Amino acid sequence: MGIRVAVAGASGYAGGELLRLLAGHPEFELVAATAHTQAGSHVTAVHPQLAGLDLTLTATDAAALSEADLVFLALPHGQSAALAAQLPESVKVVDLGADFRLQDSALWERYYGGAHAGTWTYGLPELPGRRELIAASDRVANTGCYAATITLALAPLIASGLADPADVVVVASSGTSGAGRSAKVNLLASEIMGDLSPYKVGAHQHVPEIKQATGATSLSMTPVLAPMPRGILATVTARFAAEGNPRDVLAAAYADEPFVHVLPEGAWPHTAATAGSNSCHLQATVDVDSGRIVVVSALDNLGKGAAGQAVQCANLMSGLPETMGLSVFGVAP
């Protein structure tokens, strides 16, 4: 018998991707999948891509979730803390929301509003020393999707002293699943197809998370919604603080990583190559005119940016091989 897992918030996009990954996972046994308005629905009424999976969504209930050894929380930002508080300490938890990511309560309150619930182990295994921390934790705060994309590109460059942490400019575009499954006019297909639209310009809530994870001290980040269902492409630029080759720094940092690939020279990351996978693709160069470091990073916002990352953390927390049940390869075209 495997390790019993449960998903709270199973009706959203990250929840659906979790169910897909868990249904194919050799060791995790899904014992509960809960939802709010969709409680009582067969899973295929909510996620038709899971036809063949016999599962009914139940109401979100701490007692039912407590039957599991490990619970994934895939709830809207701000809703994890209350539910997590009702789960016994013996149940491990991976929170895909933002509630427990930040160390600084003041920043939480400024960007998200409301009281800060606390700080859990930050779940990005590829940061130095971090996979051991995750493996030793019972509570892990999964990275945000933008934060994962940008941190993997930037953290080694700042850590190595190559990039100036005080001068980072990022523009990152996300597929629409990153905006969630709420029925909003601005997310209708008619509005999105053929369109690129910036949003939260000048003040995105992921900025403090990225600064915390990378050591950047000044970060301009502009997010753009792109006409594709999945994927994030981040262009990360920074001024040099010391001489060096940014691609070499990244290649050294991720040489042994199964899911982070610094591409061959001349090849640039693009989102479709990561769709459905838990991989992040990276490439770096120096801009000839400005002399800035330019790193491009691509991943699947529902994969390495959410559900895949969460399963990777759960594998570590459960003493399983870190790559179990996760695909390195994208589904393309």
Next chain:
Amino acid sequence: MGIRVAVAGASGYAGGELLRLLAGHPEFELVAATAHTQAGSHVTAVHPQLAGLDLTLTATDAAALSEADLVFLALPHGQSAALAAQLPESVKVVDLGADFRLQDSALWERYYGGAHAGTWTYGLPELPGRRELIAASDRVANTGCYAATITLALAPLIASGLADPADVVVVASSGTSGAGRSAKVNLLASEIMGDLSPYKVGAHQHVPEIKQATGATSLSMTPVLAPMPRGILATVTARFAAEGNPRDVLAAAYADEPFVHVLPEGAWPHTAATAGSNSCHLQATVDVDSGRIVVVSALDNLGKGAAGQAVQCANLMSGLPETMGLSVFGVAP
């Protein structure tokens, strides 16, 4: 040590999907992947979604392929026969092309041109009695993508006597990967996005294959190119030949099938739910105005319509569990 497999035509879309599936297959060991103009390239230069796979494409060469226990041919239509003739009998072959699908040489010559190379076991395991034939064969002709979509919808209705084989009208739309990876202006993204375009109207070369596989005697089929990378949606209509419930007939035919799902009543197949999977989704009703049977069928043209189906056949031919290395679940959204 596993079963050694090779892929000829590895640089195309079906070839790339085969590589993805084989890289994750527990028993098949990929020993060669060959290509024409891309010979000598690292696989990631051709299929960037396979970053992390260390493989170089080699020239298409019968001797190299003969090292394998089983060879997949993913070549343009008309090119399989010559290569297959050079492979020893001891090597099993699954041909994803059209060369060996038809029984009637005259039809081959009319629709494809050139001499007919012969007829192999037709590789659609869900047809009655067929998976045993496939398991006993060393040479299997994989279904065409349209043929798989339409045959799964129609064959049981004709076999049961419910549908009139002399009055079948089909309109089927395909994603662009079905048109292959050739550089053609009409396949440019600028031309395709926002566009639906019919092609080969009135005379598609898959018609004789579908008639042969389903028993239809008259078939109007109009194919349409749709602005999406993957997926086929076929609307299959036929006049009733006898009373009955078409959904019941389909549900009975596929009750035990792992990859063919007759959806719950009221739910209709759509392509995105099958992306990346080896599943086919079906639903049927009776049109209130005309009284015609209407069946809608959806699958991934590169999955159940090509590479997935080929792996399913190869599993059967190799004595492996039929579902090994294949996903029932789609990658959505």
Next chain:
Amino acid sequence: MGIRVAVAGASGYAGGELLRLLAGHPEFELVAATAHTQAGSHVTAVHPQLAGLDLTLTATDAAALSEADLVFLALPHGQSAALAAQLPESVKVVDLGADFRLQDSALWERYYGGAHAGTWTYGLPELPGRRELIAASDRVANTGCYAATITLALAPLIASGLADPADVVVVASSGTSGAGRSAKVNLLASEIMGDLSPYKVGAHQHVPEIKQATGATSLSMTPVLAPMPRGILATVTARFAAEGNPRDVLAAAYADEPFVHVLPEGAWPHTAATAGSNSCHLQATVDVDSGRIVVVSALDNLGKGAAGQAVQCANLMSGLPETMGLSVFGVAP
């Protein structure tokens, strides 16, 4: 001073397209644009593509609309009748909704529900004798988008005796703007991109309208939602009732029409070529296997399928050149 026009329902997609066309029309002067929840908004807050147009949406109010010489009603189906009843007879009205299209009250009640409001002149100028009727009418019921697409393809073939009205099978795919601007999960970009999904299979409410307009007596129509913002592509097949060349029949029927183009032989309609225009593209052939007539028809559902058609009718009703303010040419790619 021009002819004063007003738009009720200006916040939807058809309403927005009406505003765009009217803003560039040489003779129509827009005096009011009304909306429901968006009343009070500047037009660019609702339709950002109209930046540069200084207009505020007002509440839907019969008195305000009555200031106009001609009112366009672009309201949800079933809401036109009540408002139309409050407009004085001296105000001309073009209704883009379904309320006044059908002659048969029983069919209205079966397909739409509720009481039938009445029957207005059907607004498809290219039907024989119809543009004179429209020009003489003060109340015109604009065609539905599917009905326009299919009727233009089919009506001449039935009228000429070539096509059997008792055996018509249609599959038609529409872009998402045809589904309106309501916030619904199934219309989210994440659900639609990469996806084809059939809907209302077996019983679409446009069937009686199409039968009435074409003379078809049995019509199987399956609508499909396609991943593009605009456009309808209809594949219309029918059995021959008499010998003849279907393309010749269509070419003769539309020889003098400015907006209906039977394409050169070998060229097939596709939706992108009609985007933003008031044109309909047609082509026909005979299916070699079944011997059925196959006609493909493409138009912009918001253009010739809605707002363009409405302006064309309004031009006729106002004694203006029929083509005024309308584009024959599509915006492509």
Next chain:
Amino acid sequence: MGIRVAVAGASGYAGGELLRLLAGHPEFELVAATAHTQAGSHVTAVHPQLAGLDLTLTATDAAALSEADLVFLALPHGQSAALAAQLPESVKVVDLGADFRLQDSALWERYYGGAHAGTWTYGLPELPGRRELIAASDRVANTGCYAATITLALAPLIASGLADPADVVVVASSGTSGAGRSAKVNLLASEIMGDLSPYKVGAHQHVPEIKQATGATSLSMTPVLAPMPRGILATVTARFAAEGNPRDVLAAAYADEPFVHVLPEGAWPHTAATAGSNSCHLQATVDVDSGRIVVVSALDNLGKGAAGQAVQCANLMSGLPETMGLSVFGVAP
């Protein structure tokens, strides 16, 4: 009789858009449209969206073009100079290529290669004093599409002293028509849909043009190909050089411009709103974390970024109203 115009390079996307605009222009009379491999084709075989236009493409020939009063050159970069040299001085010319944009021959040679042909009046009418220069010129070098997007966002901020010209970072995404109509595998729909891909990272050939037009002295620009047929969205960030409100500076600069719209506060430009139009939409703010100026600019790369801009220049050069034959409003959704 109108002003006679001709288009060389009529088979490409910019050429097709020019034909569309010229076909609807009240004063320009199209007397020749030339092409290379497509010479002899009816225009609708090349641009099906122009069904209804009776025009045959002819071979590119200086003598034929010299019949016109004004010639538009829509040729690949580097091919305009040779043809322009064969046109008599009495024929006005608007070049949509890059050949005559740069003042600095060394930069031309570095970024484009080959000998520099010369410098023509730069065709961006909204730059201070420039529309008068254009009106007085017989030879005008139309802006590049990226350059138009970025220059409109940046030039007033540098000119006013608000933005530091030595610290500009831009990421700009373009629809695929910007990459032209050549048959290339990387531009196939299968590769593009669902994908964002950066290209020419670190060294784009438009950088010197943008620096020349804006006064920027250091410019990091990363271009990204986006899955949409038309549109450019540029995120332009710069460090403050002096205190001030960047939106106010832009609003003042473009207060009287018919085609450049600084959006209401809180509204951000998005590409779909500009499709098919000659408009550019702008908005600006200050990034709260980094304190950088952030401007977002959107336009249609074939409209204000190419053909629309060219017609605007041609209107000026011909003494016509600058807005003639051009639409302020986009075709959306």
